[in-house]
Amino acid sequence: MSGGLFGVGSGExxxxxxxxxxxxGPERLPQIARIWGQALRFISKFSNTWNQMNTQLMRQIDxxxxxxxDALLLDE
Known part of the structure; x- marks a missing residue:
């Protein structure tokens, strides 16, 4: 299976x-949706921050x- 959210398809x-x-129950559905949305936003922000930090770290390492x-290549 490919695509979907976290590898979960639309059917699932x-x-x-x-x-x-x-x-x-349907009366708690809006509250659950709000919490789910907040969690997804947090995960998305965390993922973006993580990727930015990783990219910056890789640049610094490079x-x-x-x-x-360069010194090793000159020795050859």
Missing amino acids: IILILLIILIVM EQAKPVT
Whole structure:
């Protein structure tokens, strides 16, 4: 299976939502949706921050490694 949210297809998402609706009841659905939205926003922001930090760290590592790599290539 490919695509979807976290590798979960649209059919599975619908099934999960139906189970939540049955277990929690329709009166709590707006509250659950709000919490779910907040959690997804948090995860998205965390993921973006993580990717930015990772990219910055890799640039710094490349900058530090370049003189060593250049020196090794000159020795050959």
